Amino acid sequence: MTRRLLLSSLLTLVLCPCVPAQEPAKDRIVVVVSLDAFPAFALDDPALPTPTLRRLIREGASVRRMQTVNPSVTWPSHTSMVTGLTPAKHSVVFNGLLVRQGPKSPPRVEPHTDKTKLVRATTVYDLAYRAGLTTAQVDWVAIENAPTITWQFAEWPDPNGAIEREMIAEGVLTEAEVRGFSKANITWRDRIWTEAAVHILQRHKPNLLLYHVLNLDSTQHRYGTGNLAALTGMAYADDSLRRIVDTIEQTGLKDRTTLLVVSDHGCKTARRSIRPNAVLRERGLLRETAGKIECDAWVVPEGGSALVYVTDPANRARLVPELKRAFAGVEGIDRVFEPADYDALGYPSPERNDQGPDLVLAAKDGYSFSGAHTGEAVIDIPPGASPGSHGYLNYDPDMDAILVAWGRGVKRGARLDRARVFDVGPTIARLLGLAMTGVDGRALTELFE
Ligand SMILES: [Zn+2]
Incomplete structure (x- = not known):
């Protein structure tokens, strides 16, 4: 190679954001566990009944406060996690799509909207899928009919879906339970979503699994924050997390897997x-x-x-x-x-x-x-x-979310004071050997070796 050619190749590598940072890591697994509405301030309580989260913080790396986006609401925040962008760029500002009904009628918010129509940006699971990696989602949001998801057990599961059929065949749940799923209480649904995440990890070992539980958010909405109901919701969320950690350890996936535990926003009580x-x-x-x-x-x-x-x-x-x-x-x-x-x-x-x-x-x-x-x-x-709400502006510390990293590549004991939810996507991309460029967030390299 001539010196000029070498120089131009080096310049291309430095200047062109389309060059991947490394090869897609086909042996790697990234599991994202989202505990909806788990507030960062809760972890200031040394008696919080969340032994798994404590263990992961002790053995892994963590961020003291992860700032959410505006609006500090479930779908906008989760979409910021996977796109690396604020809602200004990914366009999701509700738990659904705003649909106008004409010049004199109230618009409505439609949750049943295809991801390709709702999310106007590339997600980290799009990047992973296109790079030949496998992707999975359980109760993730703003992801309906996403063509770049390999396996799923959705917020509204499908009795004819492949994962649902496998779980019915294994006796984890019945077809009638899948058909009546959306009418069941959220505590039961969380348990089944957790079973689905465990099933997908054990059976399919996807390179990226996005898994989200909702019971804590529902509990805090109904009863407010800082009470026994909220503490019990956190303990239950922690137990779902424990099932995921147990699965990673018992299925022999620990050497390949990085676990990111996040929340989307906090919560506070109004009068x-x-x-x-x-x-x-x-x-x-x-x-x-x-x-x-x-x-x-x-x-x-x-x-x-x-x-x-x-x-x-x-x-x-x-x-x-x-x-x-x-x-x-x-x-x-x-x-x-x-x-x-x-x-x-x-x-x-x-x-x-x-x-x-x-x-x-x-x-x-x-x-x-x-x-x-x-x-x-x-x-x-x-x-x-x-009385419980989120959606307050994202500079309200009560809206701050959590981020804990554990497992492969994580720098034990690393602590970062602050991060932002849109840093999650570039961080996942980096772990999977993908490059997520031109976004608002950054890979949180301080947490990794
Ligand atoms: Zn939420």
Whole structure:
């Protein structure tokens, strides 16, 4: 090779982001366990009943606080994990797709949306699959009908799915249980999702497994944080994690496997509920006749924040200033953000993205948003109603999530003060010998040897 050719080859390697960092690692396994709504602050309690998580932190590496994204909600955050991007770029701002219903109707959020339509970015499982690696998901989100998943037991399992048929044949669950799955309680569903993750690991040994449990999130929504219900939810999540660790160790996969335990956001308890759609009704911007709502704007609540949409984009210039004034004085609303603020917050722009909100409302401590459009604008959350919420802006430390790494390649005892959920994707990519470039996150190399 001439010196000039050598120089140009070296420059290509340095400058071209399309050159993989290394070869795809076909012998490697990365398991991502997501414990929905496990708050980072919980780990400050030395008596937290989570022995498996403690063991993994002791034997592995961890991040003290992992910052989530805006909105600090399940699907946006999980999508940031797998794309390495903020919602501004991957476009997922709800647990589903915002679907407009016409210029005078409230938009709705549709969870049953194909991943290819919902997630407008490349994911780490897309990269892995295209590199010839195998991929699997159990109860992962924003992933419906993803063509780059090899094996799955979905949030809404399919009685005719390959993994479901294998588990039915093995007597783990019955066909009737799969058919009635979505109506069963979340605690039981978590147990079955865990069985599915164990099954896929034992039988198929995928290079990447994404597995997510939900019971803790549901428990904290219903009962709030810092109580026996929340502690019991954490202990149950820890037991699901223990099943995964046991499987890795007992199936002889430990030398090949890196385990990443994450959460998507934290949780906090509110006392008062804000109804921004009732504010619209009081101002004549929302009318109801014979049970049918006609409105100029509609607000979709996301716990500690809410996204405002002008129903007819042609009216934006006239309505947005009026809406801003209407919400600014409401009890419990801390700030009203407009698109000029979105770059710092990571929301998509309404000018460039059909999912982008026209305004974002942020609640003060002690308040959360509801979608109700009748009654008073702000009420006490009644006893017995769900007081736990996330969705507060991501600089609220109560929204911080967890990240623990354990197993192959992990630097024992490594501690990082902060990371961001969109660092998870590039980190997975690096572990699998893939390159995830041009994204907001970075591979957390400090945690690995
Ligand atoms: Zn969540």
